[in-house]
Amino acid sequence: MKKILMFVIAFFTLLGSFSAACASPPEVGVLILHGKQGTPEGSFSPINKLFDALTSRGYLVSRPEMPWSRKRYLEGNWQQAMTEIKTAVDQLRAKGAKKIVIAGHSIGSPAALSYAAQNKDVDGVAMMAPGHVPLLYSECLTRIAPISLCAVKDSLGEARSMIAAGKGDEKGRFTDINQGSRVANFATANEFMSYFDPTGDAEMSVVAKKLPPHTAVLWIIGLNDSLVKLGKGYVFDSLPQNPKSKYVEIGSNHFRTPIDGLEQIVSWVDSIAAQ
Structure with a gap:
């Protein structure tokens, strides 16, 4: 009887360990910032597929309309944009997000980086075809x-x-x-x-030096994007070292990077969720 009891305990202990290993990562909120004169939604928005892919994987995803959108361009000052990002981040946290990743396309990249440097509460920043220089x-x-x-x-x-x-x-x-x-x-x-x-703080090379070391950065850019000519030296090399940070060049252009780089971006977000 004692052996049977020990076997049952061992079985459920193993089952518990297996369940923990297969459990979902902590709730992660992903905020996606569209590009300059862009839109957060609509058939022509390059962030649509990323939004759908992350949502289907169980992430809490938000894509607000920012002050640099087609309708609002350019509304207010840079700090107003930071305030709007904070509101969106707070909403994700209110829904249960324990980690925050901000993915910015074009001008959304320096905005994401700037917010992360100011607030120190972001786990990852995905800079997709960074723009606004x-x-x-x-x-x-x-x-x-x-x-x-x-x-x-x-x-x-x-x-x-x-x-x-x-x-x-x-x-x-x-x-x-x-x-x-x-x-x-x-x-x-x-x-x-x-x-x-x-x-x-809208200049990436300035704010990169202010980013806290715990914030990982993905810099993903197309080989047909004009900014790729400056390589890592312009911004990426100024970031604090983080083992999760990655610099990636893909066969794409400025507009299509969030689409053509979808697999790399989602995989990187997964790595932040798992750490």
């Missing part, structure tokens, strides 16, 4: 874009002049560059500078 705009760098970036540099000069003259809260007509195309931005000088200051 205030430092490069200010340097008029021509080798990464089909047209000159100097138009943004000129607008930076105008915004600085307005602020120096005490007109920082007055609106002006400024210029942005979105994947080689000029875009008019009607904003106050202070709002424009919050998005385009090369020393500010």
Whole structure:
């Protein structure tokens, strides 16, 4: 009888260990940030498949419309965007998320990185075809874009002049560059500078150094994306070392990276969930 009892105990102990090994990872919330002048939903949104893939795997997934969307571009200042991200993160946590991953496409990448650096409560940042480069705009760098970036540099000069003259809260007509195309931005000088200051938190190379070491980063970029020419040196090498951080180049372009890199992105999120 004693042997039978010991066998039963051993069996259920083994069963419990097996169940624990097969249990789902802690609830993970994934916030997906769309690109500049993009949309969080709709047939043409490149983040649709990622949203569906992560949702089908049981993750808590959110994809809010951000201040740089097609409808809102560019609304308010950079800190307003950070506040909106925090609201979305808090909503995921209220639903039970114990870990947070933010996946940003294009301008969503520096926004995700900036939020993670400010709040220190993000487990992973997936930077998909990172875009929006205030430092490069200010340097008029021509080798990464089909047209000159100097138009943004000129607008930076105008915004600085307005602020120096005490007109920082007055609106002006400024210029942005979105994947080689000029875009008019009607904003106050202070709002424009919050998005385009090369020393500010919208600049990836600046905020990378402020990221806490516990936050892992996936940098995934297409070989046909102009920013790939700068390699790891522009931002990735400035990140704190983390064993889960990865730099990945794929056969894709700026728009399609979240689609063509779907398998790598989902696999990386799985690795964050499992750690």
